[in-house]
Amino acid sequence: MQVLRISRRARGLLAALSLCVLGATGRPALAAEVVIGQVAPLSGVLASTGQQMVLGGKIYFDWVNAQGGVHGASIRQEVVDDGYKVPETVRLTRELLARPEVVALFGFAGTANITQLLQDGVLEQGGAALVAPYTGGESLRSPFNPWIFHVRAGYADEAEHMVQQLATIGVERVAVMYQDDGFGKAGLGGVQAALAKRGLKAIAEAPYERNTDQVESAVQAIKAADAQAVIMIAINRPAAAFIKRYRELGGGAQLYNISVVDPAEIVQLAGLKNAYGVGITQVVPYPYRPMLPVVREYQKLLKTYAPGAEVSYASFEEFLGAKVLVEALRRAGPQPTRAKVLKSLESLGEYDLGGMIVSYAPRNRVGSRMVEVTVIGSNGRLVR
Numbered sequence: 001m002q003v004l005r006i007s008r009r010a011r012g013l014l015a016a017l018s019l020c021v022l023g024a025t026g027r028p029a030l031a032a033e034v035v036i037g038q039v040a041p042l043s044g045v046l047a048s049t050g051q052q053m054v055l056g057g058k059i060y061f062d063w064v065n066a067q068g069g070v071h072g073a074s075i076r077q078e079v080v081d082d083g084y085k086v087p088e089t090v091r092l093t094r095e096l097l098a099r100p101e102v103v104a105l106f107g108f109a110g111t112a113n114i115t116q117l118l119q120d121g122v123l124e125q126g127g128a129a130l131v132a133p134y135t136g137g138e139s140l141r142s143p144f145n146p147w148i149f150h151v152r153a154g155y156a157d158e159a160e161h162m163v164q165q166l167a168t169i170g171v172e173r174v175a176v177m178y179q180d181d182g183f184g185k186a187g188l189g190g191v192q193a194a195l196a197k198r199g200l201k202a203i204a205e206a207p208y209e210r211n212t213d214q215v216e217s218a219v220q221a222i223k224a225a226d227a228q229a230v231i232m233i234a235i236n237r238p239a240a241a242f243i244k245r246y247r248e249l250g251g252g253a254q255l256y257n258i259s260v261v262d263p264a265e266i267v268q269l270a271g272l273k274n275a276y277g278v279g280i281t282q283v284v285p286y287p288y289r290p291m292l293p294v295v296r297e298y299q300k301l302l303k304t305y306a307p308g309a310e311v312s313y314a315s316f317e318e319f320l321g322a323k324v325l326v327e328a329l330r331r332a333g334p335q336p337t338r339a340k341v342l343k344s345l346e347s348l349g350e351y352d353l354g355g356m357i358v359s360y361a362p363r364n365r366v367g368s369r370m371v372e373v374t375v376i377g378s379n380g381r382l383v384r
Contacts, residue, residue: 033074034329034336036061037096037128038106041084045211045237046109048265049314053107053134054079056318059298059305064326071334075326078102082113084211089113090120097126103332104341105130106325107318111137112182112210114148123147128338129345131328132321134260134314136283137186141366149345151321151358152283153369155258159190159231161371162256162281163198166229173203175227175253177218177242179234180207187233187258203227213237219245222253232257240269247274256373259283262314267380278376283368285356286384287316294320294354313382323353324367 038057041050054077061075069075078096082088089110096102105128108114114133117123118140123130130148133140136155140148166174176191178184188205195201204225206218215238222230223246230246230253232239239261246255247270256279257266267275288311290296298319302309309315324345329336331344348360358367377383 033076034070034103035076035078035099035101036104036106036325037093037099037102038077038079039082039089039092039096039108040079041109042079042081044083044085045213046084046235049134049236049260049262050081050084050109052262052312052314053109053318055306055309056298056315056320057107057322059301059315060319060322060326062305063301070326070329070336073334075329077106084110084113086110086113086116090116090122093117093122093126097122097128102128103336103338104128104325104328107132107134107321109134110183111135111139111186115139115182118145118147126338127342129328129342131325131345132318134317135183136259137182138189139182139186144363144365146342146346146365148365149324149360150366151324151368152259152317153371154190154366155187155233156190156193157369157371158258158281158283159187160194160197161373162231162279163191163194165373166254167198171228171254172200173226173228174200175204175206175222175225175230176202177206177208177215177222177230177232177234179210179238181210183235183260184210184233187231191231191233208234208238208242213241215242216245218242219249219251222246223249223251227253229254229256234258234261236261236265237269240266240275243278244270244274254279256281259313262312263374263376263382264310264312264380267376272378272380275376275380276378279373280376280382282313282372282374283370284313284317284320285370286372286374286382287311287313288382292355294323294356297354320353320356320358324348324351324358327351 065074132151206221328344332340374382
């Protein structure tokens, strides 16, 4: 009888525990939190952009958590700093993926950095999707890989748009200043292809070393070439250094830069007199005017969760990426895994973020090919 009483007590305890686990609805208990890993350049030459990237995701994740999270689980955005250094990106990503609670990766930066992850098999071994990397490198898009989900158009799309605009107004003497790494060479290749399509070649191709703003040799080469237009495949500090020095030497070509620069930092470093009129391609909608529902949402959440923060393309782009990722988490169900999130992302189809549509499929990871050109205006702000 004693054994029977213990058995009944055990069954009672198990039943009580089951009620605690299942809850009043009879469904399995939900995860307390969902962890998203982000490796970002919070120090070094791309620090200001990296900080904006992190902020764009954070304000949306904060809002989702304030609404009760995803299936009752809060989102934790775990951010680590790689300083825009390729070996650090690889090391830190391996560390994140060694933790089973990390169900997806988000908002990395750098073509060379992420290309190395692919070459080393880090993403494949970890089995996690990387959503909204801040790069348009073709090496991350072709050949097809299943791990990276792009929100933005590629550098080839941006280059084609710039060259098309120049060709329309009769500009043929085009020079290229580019970062001497995977990022710069991807952009250079895009410009070369766009020019070749029109029977043209760049009259000068001048590199600068990655992780520096030492651009004097590039300035001298391009100044000597007497270009009508210069397309820069550069990040903030070297782009600003080139603009400043080129203008100081009397360079009069129309200057363009690919989308990854922060115009506020360009103006601050190069000076408004030199930066005025610089064209910058953009791959997401204009975030400074609340014309679209998603822009209104972004501006509202920026004021709520980051009062005093400035609107920027970088934070807005990652805000859009966060919306894509959260929708995938919702569709993955209350017990998300890396495999479930990956499956949800590739089955999103056409998804309206609020006036900007992205599209993914089992054999498509490029959500958008939108490109437009903005210009640094007389007040230092971007105009269309």
